[in-house]
Amino acid sequence: xxxxxxxxxxxxxxxxxxxxxxxxxxxxxxxxxxxxxxxxxxxxxxxxxxxxxxxxxxxxxxxxxxxxxxxxxxxxxxxxxxxxxxxxxxxxxxxxxxxxxxxxxxxxxxxxxxxxxxxxxxxxxxxxxxxxxxxxxxxxxxxxxxxxxxxxxxxxxxxxxxxxxxxxxxxxxxxxxxxxxxxxxxxxxxxxxxxxxxxxxxxxxxxxxxxxxxxxxxxxxxxxxxxxxxxxxxxxxxxxxxxxxxxxxxxxxxxxxxxxxxxxxxxxxxxxxxxxxxxxxxxxxxxxxxxxxxxxxxxxxxxxxxxxxxxxxxxxxxxxxxxxxxxxxxxxxxxxxxxxxxxxxxxxxxx
Amino acid sequence: xxxxxxxxxxxxxxxxxxxxxxxxxxxxxxxxxxxxxxxxxxxxxxxxxxxxxxxxxxxxxxxxxxxxxxxxxxxxxxxxxxxxxxxxxxxxxxxxxxxxxxxxxxxxxxxxxxxxxxxxxxxxxxxxxxxxxxxxxxxxxxxxxxxxxxxx
Numbered sequence: 102x103x104x105x106x107x108x109x110x111x112x113x114x115x116x117x118x119x120x121x122x123x124x125x126x127x128x129x130x131x132x133x134x135x136x137x138x139x140x141x142x143x144x145x146x147x148x149x150x151x152x153x154x155x156x157x158x159x160x161x162x163x164x165x166x167x168x169x170x171x172x173x174x175x176x177x178x179x180x181x182x183x184x185x186x187x188x189x190x191x192x193x194x195x196x197x198x199x200x201x202x203x204x205x206x207x208x209x210x211x212x213x214x215x216x217x218x219x220x221x222x223x224x225x226x227x228x229x230x231x232x233x234x235x236x237x238x239x240x241x242x243x244x245x246x247x248x249x250x251x252x253x254x255x256x257x258x259x260x261x262x263x264x265x266x267x268x269x270x271x272x273x274x275x276x277x278x279x280x281x282x283x284x285x286x287x288x289x290x291x292x293x294x295x296x297x298x299x300x301x302x303x304x305x306x307x308x309x310x311x312x313x314x315x316x317x318x319x320x321x322x323x324x325x326x327x328x329x330x331x332x333x334x335x336x337x338x339x340x341x342x343x344x345x346x347x348x349x350x351x352x353x354x355x356x357x358x359x360x361x362x363x364x365x366x367x368x369x370x371x372x373x374x375x376x377x378x379x380x381x382x383x384x385x386x387x388x389x390x391x392x393x394x395x396x397x398x399x400x401x402x403x404x405x406x407x408x409x410x411x412x413x414x415x416x417x418x419x420x421x422x423x424x425x426x427x428x429x430x431x432x433x434x435x436x437x438x439x440x441x442x443x444x445x446x447x448x449x450x451x452x
Numbered sequence: 453x454x455x456x457x458x459x460x461x462x463x464x465x466x467x468x469x470x471x472x473x474x475x476x477x478x479x480x481x482x483x484x485x486x487x488x489x490x491x492x493x494x495x496x497x498x499x500x501x502x503x504x505x506x507x508x509x510x511x512x513x514x515x516x517x518x519x520x521x522x523x524x525x526x527x528x529x530x531x532x533x534x535x536x537x538x539x540x541x542x543x544x545x546x547x548x549x550x551x552x553x554x555x556x557x558x559x560x561x562x563x564x565x566x567x568x569x570x571x572x573x574x575x576x577x578x579x580x581x582x583x584x585x586x587x588x589x590x591x592x593x594x595x596x597x598x599x600x601x602x603x604x
Contacts, residue, residue, distance in 0.1 A: 342590075349587050352521050360514035367508060395510050402514070405581060409588040416589075 213245065236295040241305050243288055247281070254278055255431035258424055268420045275420060278427040282411060286404040289317060293400040297393070300400055307441030310434065316357060316403035321350045321410040324430065328414070331429035332422050342417045346410070353406050361399060368392040488536075492543035495529060496571050500601035502527040504540060505568035511580050512568040518583060519570075522593065524601040531567065541565055548576045573599030 258274055293300045303311040313319060325347050329335075335343065371389045415423045495502055501519065505512030507530045519526045531540045544565045570577045572595055577583070586592040596602040 345590055346588065349590065352518060353584055353587055356514045356518035356521060359517045360510045363513045364510040367510065392510075398511055402511070402580060402584065406584055406588070409585050413588050 213241070236292065237299050237305075240288065240292040240299075244285075244305055247285055247288070250281060251431060252435070254281060255428060255435065258428045258431070262421075262424055262428065271424050272420045275415065275423045275427060278424075278431075279411060279415060283408055286408055289404055290401055293317065293397050297396045297400060301396065307438045308444060309437045309441040313437075315354070316361065317400040318403060318407060320354065321407050322347060322354055324407075324410065325350060325414070327433050328426050328429055332418065332426055335422075339417055343414075346413050346417065350406070350410050357399065357403060357406065364392060364395055364399070488539040489543040489546065492529075492540060493547055495527065496544075496547055497574050499527045499571070500524075500573060500599045501596065502529060502571050503568055504529045504531060504544060504571070506531050506533065506537065509568060515568050515570060515580055515583055518587065519596075522587075522596065522602065524596050526570075526601070537567075541567075544569060544576070572596065572601065 254274070254277060258278065261271060261274055289300055299305070300317045303314040303317070306314070310319075313323060325343070329343055368389060371392060375389065414426065418426060492504075501524050503512060503515050503519070503526050505515070505528065512528070512530075516526060516528060529540070531537050548565060565576065566579055568579060570579070570583060577595070583592065586595070593602065
């Protein structure tokens with residue numbers, strides 16, 4: 102039972118809910134009293150409680166003649182307002198949480214991209230899911246490291262050429278540079294086996310590089326066109342050899358391109374002939390999935406061609422020329438990447 | 453570019469076999485179900501350059517286009533999946549190993565044959581890898597000329 106003495110409300114704690122809590126406590130007590138006309142003094146919480154500067158004890162309401170309904174209505178409104186306020190706060194906090202998570206993710210992406218010197222396309226990263234996604238991000242990280250090592254080697258080559266070091270030391274640098282490219286081809290083969298479309302998409306490269314993409318990488322013939330002007334003067338024999346190499350390269354490229362066209366055509370036929378349930382089976386050409394597997398060998402053959410072309414070039418050239426060639430190649434791709442960054446940061450019309 | 457002179461117009465060894473004509477100008481022949489080994493050996497020995505490949509394989513298409521682009525006119529033997537494939541592989545391997553080991557069958561030296569397989573001048577040359585590599589180094593054309601697959 103209630104004591105007839107003044108009832109306390111609990112000491113104010115932080116937060117705007119307490120008055121309401123105190124209110125309900127008060128209301129319970131009031132109800133349990135049963136008689137609105139009791140003379141026992143009751144505490145009525147003032148509605149102006151937001152500043153918290155008031156003490157828990159407010160008006161000393163003696164008059165029991167105040168209409169019960171009005172009080173009840175006011176209390177109900179307060180309860181309602183408090184409830185809405187609580188809900189709003191909950192929603193706001195949830196929003197904050199999701200934004201925070203998103204921020205962390207964005208920061209990670211940015212970090213990764215900055216590491217690799219890539220321009221990260223909008224929304225690309227989030228699409229990859231499942232095993233492929235894991236392997237692809239692993240590949241991207243590896244590629245990031247590869248790019249760092251590449252930059253370091255380019256600097257070393259540049260310094261070495263300017264310092265006019267001997268052929269023996271230069272040969273070591275050239276061999277290292279070549280091995281580095283071969284390492285990339287190995288990485289790509291592994292990645293292609295896991296997700297060939299990803300490697301072929303070129304999304305792991307910058308936009309400007311992607312513009313020149315051919316079956317998962319650069320065109321060997323383009324490479325020669327870029328290199329040769331940087332390597333002059335060449336001997337007669339070298340000129341002939343380079344010319345032959347350019348021609349063979351072009352022929353091999355054309356053969357591979359035609360093979361790719363054929364693959365596209367066959368795949369289209371297979372898918373067109375199939376039922377929705379089996380996604381393409383053509384008795385003459387087999388299943389569509391087999392065709393997709395062939396893509397892996399195309400990437401492999403294209404990389405093989407790149408490797409052979411690089412090796413043949415290094416056979417034709419002297420050590421010093423090969424060093425200059427590798428430097429020129431590295432700087433060419435660096436410039437392409439810089440172009441991509443420029444383009445990414447171009448001033449855009451405010452929408 | 454001048455049209456390459458076909459080395460030989462090949463007639464089916466077994467009158468019972470039927471040849472399926474491919475869309476390209478070369479002849480694509482379907483091997484008969486009997487005497488696959490004999491058919492295969494005669495094809496290998498009679499053609500300067502012949503490509504054995506699975507039907508519809510796009511890699512074999514690459515080999516074909518490359519050889520055609522050089523002026524060689526390769527004969528193409530298209531193999532079906534299943535038994536035919538196994539039989540032809542066996543036949544090819546026998547040919548290869550007979551050539552290599554002069555009749556003695558040493559398991560260690562048995563070379564595995566994979567499709568697409570290119571035979572030049574009666575001997576196994578290799579797959580697409582080897583064709584590409586030798587073409588880049590410039591070794592392929594002399595080999596083709598020596599086997600009389602190229603006349604220019």
